[in-house]
Amino acid sequence: MNFSTEIEIHQNVGAFGKIHKPNYKTQLCKNWGRLGCGHCRYGPKCQFIHPEDHGYLEVYPDTCHFAREQEAHSQHVQHLHAQKTVNPFYEEHIDKKVREWNAAHPKGPNYYDFHGLTTKLADFYIVDIVLYMKSMKIQKSWIETGRGNHSKANFAAIRSNFLTNNFPPGVSFVPVPGNDGILCLTVV
Numbered sequence: 001m002n003f004s005t006e007i008e009i010h011q012n013v014g015a016f017g018k019i020h021k022p023n024y025k026t027q028l029c030k031n032w033g034r035l036g037c038g039h040c041r042y043g044p045k046c047q048f049i050h051p052e053d054h055g056y057l058e059v060y061p062d063t064c065h066f067a068r069e070q071e072a073h074s075q076h077v078q079h080l081h082a083q084k085t086v087n088p089f090y091e092e093h094i095d096k097k098v099r100e101w102n103a104a105h106p107k108g109p110n111y112y113d114f115h116g117l118t119t120k121l122a123d124f125y126i127v128d129i130v131l132y133m134k135s136m137k138i139q140k141s142w143i144e145t146g147r148g149n150h151s152k153a154n155f156a157a158i159r160s161n162f163l164t165n166n167f168p169p170g171v172s173f174v175p176v177p178g179n180d181g182i183l184c185l186t187v188v
Contacts, residue, residue: 028059034067061107077116110141147181
């Protein structure tokens with residue numbers, strides 16, 4: 001056995017002296033996934049990532065915890081939309097809640113979820129994102145607009161707005177292949 005093999009074996013030895021496979025704790029346990037129950041019968045002996053494990057934060061957007069938080073956020077924003085019909089002041093609250101959600105629950109770097117925004121609010125938000133991208137020299141961001149499944153007449157107005165409006169030179173939106181609810185925003 002050579003020195004590098006000894007190091008590799010040492011790195012894959014668990015707390016109970018078992019040798020783990022190289023992909024040990026690299027994927028989320030299905031019991032903690034979005035559709036999971038939040039309990040695994042194997043507990044800490046499970047070969048997959050659990051909330052107490054090191055890699056949990058990287059897979060957090062795929063977890064049942066994130067799904068529950070996202071559902072609560074969505075219901076809150078829907079409630080604000082209902083209030084907006086009585087008092088237009090609630091539109092500011094909607095904008096604030098969506099921006100706070102994106103800051104606290106990013107699905108990935110430079111990823112923004114626009115669910116719950118009106119097209120007017122989306123336009124204001126996208127201008128802020130473009131300015132931020134230019135200042136930080138970020139070329140690509142991902143904008144989740146949704147497919148329109150929960151919109152009036154199942155029409156994704158924000159997505160259509162971004163794809164058809166004229167933006168300044170160097171700003172473009174391209175649908176992500178395989179997911180028509182996400183646009184790639186490019187700023188050069």
